Amino acid sequence: MTDIVDELRWRGVLAQTTDEEALRKALADGPLTLYCxxxxxxxxxxxGHLTQILALRRFQLAGHRPIALVGGATGLIGDPKPSAERVLNDxxxxxxxxxxxxxQLAAFLDFDTPGPTQAVMANNYEWTEGLSALALLRDYGKHFSVNQMLARETVKSRLDGExxxxTEFSYVILQSLDFLELYRAYGCTLQIGGSDQWGNITAGLDLIRRIAGNQPHGSAHAxxxxxxxxxxxxxxxxxxxxxxxxxxELTTPYAFYQFWLNADDRDVARYLRTFSFRTRExxxxxxxxxxxxxxxxxxQRALAEELTTLVHGADQCAAVIAASRALFGQGELADLDERTLAAALSELPRAQVTELAPVADLLAAVELVPSKxxxxxxxxEGGAYVNNAKVESEDxxxxxxxxxxxxxxxxxxxKRNLGAVELTAG
Known part of the structure; x- marks a missing residue:
């Protein structure tokens, strides 16, 4: 990969940059340090976070240094939602x-190999925990125009409502401070994010210009x-x-795989370009x-396999694929480990029973048929199977x-209609 900007553009994910020509030069002169x-x-x-996580990975593979910032401080406030106030967590x-x-982020970026592209993990709680209200207002708040803050789309939509x-109004100050701190500490000159973050990111650029003076690390970009x-x-x-x-534990590897496998034909091309590391060809x-x-x-299969391997590992991906095949008679169900099988069956129509009943009753119980x-x-008619074995008798x-x-x-x-029965203690 020689030009990450061109790479992001053909993949259809590039939304905005501040000064593309200057950014391209900075990337060419690299390695450049960036954060999300x-x-x-x-x-x-x-x-939904994968778009940005994998963008950091692409930059690292292209020879740049990514910083993954987890907002221990900003997470206590919450980026304003367009609709309503966030619930504050302790x-x-x-x-x-x-x-x-x-x-989770450590699985996507190389934090271990020494060198100019070695990734950095940061937490903004470290530089805000001891920041007093007076220092925040006096040293940083004075650089923010209330007029500009009120003009942001999220703020306008909320002011038109409830x-x-x-607290939420001031979030932009904290995020801008992140960019400034990383600029000072690591020479970080690029922040990336979703297109809904444009206002927050450019506010950080403005804060760097106002406070860093001659910008010793060069111009910053968005x-x-x-x-x-x-x-x-x-x-x-x-x-x-x-x-x-x-x-x-929240979404099983099987359900994760199935999410991508079930992608709409109209969406899968965009998903491939956004998430896959396969070549353009x-x-x-x-x-x-x-x-x-x-x-x-x-x-869909290529995407599901690639992303399940990336997120959950090759062994889990292989287990999921084996389960998918076995459910439809292309493998031995008994060979599947219990956790993978349970995850696969949790996606199917299910019924719990305390004792085994005739197959006809069970087919109706899981609603594979309308009646017994x-x-x-x-x-x-030869169309019923239990554990992939054809049922020969109606009784x-x-x-x-x-x-x-x-x-x-x-x-x-x-061939395609599946259900699961679980025997439980009476």
Missing amino acids: GFDPTAQSLHV VETVQSWVTALRG GMSY LTQNLLTKADGTKFGKTEGGAVWLDP EIEELERATEERPQARAA SAARRTIK AVPTAADLIHGRWLVLRRG
Whole structure:
């Protein structure tokens, strides 16, 4: 990769830069130090954060030094939402989330290899914890125009509604201070973020110009990336179960894989360009495959495998793929570890029973058929399966020996319709 700006542009993610020609020169003269901030507003990052995380990774691979900043201070305040005031979390909770997010970010960037591109982990709580209210107002607040702050879109939308607290109104000062501190400490001259962060980022640039004087580290820059939207109008990164998290305890690797596998054909090309590290030629070939044979879902499979491996590791990805195949008769269900199988079955229609009943009853219980009589017809026609074995008798009853890991039965009607039965204690 020789020109990261061109790379981001063909991928369709580049939204804005302050002075593109000057930025290109600074990158060419590199290595350049850049940062992106992540506020701990939950115990995990989610797939919406991947756009910025992977951008930091691309910059590092292109020969630059990334700083991943986890906002232990700004997370106590919260970047203003367009709709309503954020709920403030206590210090202990936020600091525990800081620890969790730092661990997640460490999986994407190289913090260990010494050299000019070695990544840095930062926490803005370190330089704000001892900052007094007087110092904040006297040393930094005087550099912010209230007129400009009121002109920001988020502020305007809130003032037209229920209003905004001074706490959230002052968030921009704290984020700007981050850029200044990293500029001073590391020579950081570029901040990246989503396009909704343009106002916060440029406010930081202005603060650097006002306080750093002759700018000993050179001019600072801003670069934002487009926010992802879905073709069907729903929010990217959301499912019926809520956000798609990077923490495997909140979103299992199986559900994570399925999120990408189920991407709309209209969206998958943008997802590939935004998230994949495949070459331009490879991505364009996958885009052609989607146009010519969408039913094969080659692009979705490639994306799901790449991102699941990146986030959860090759072993987890292999286990997830094995589970996906086994559910549809292309592998042994009994060979799957219990945790992976349970995660896969949690995505299916399920029923809990305290004793084993006829297969016809179970098919109806998981709603693979509308009634028990319809279930018997399905069995008679050869379209019912238990653990991928065809059910031969309309009166068949599973035994304890059929239970996978002593608790599960996987039911299938036809080739694609799946359900799960769990035997529980009575």
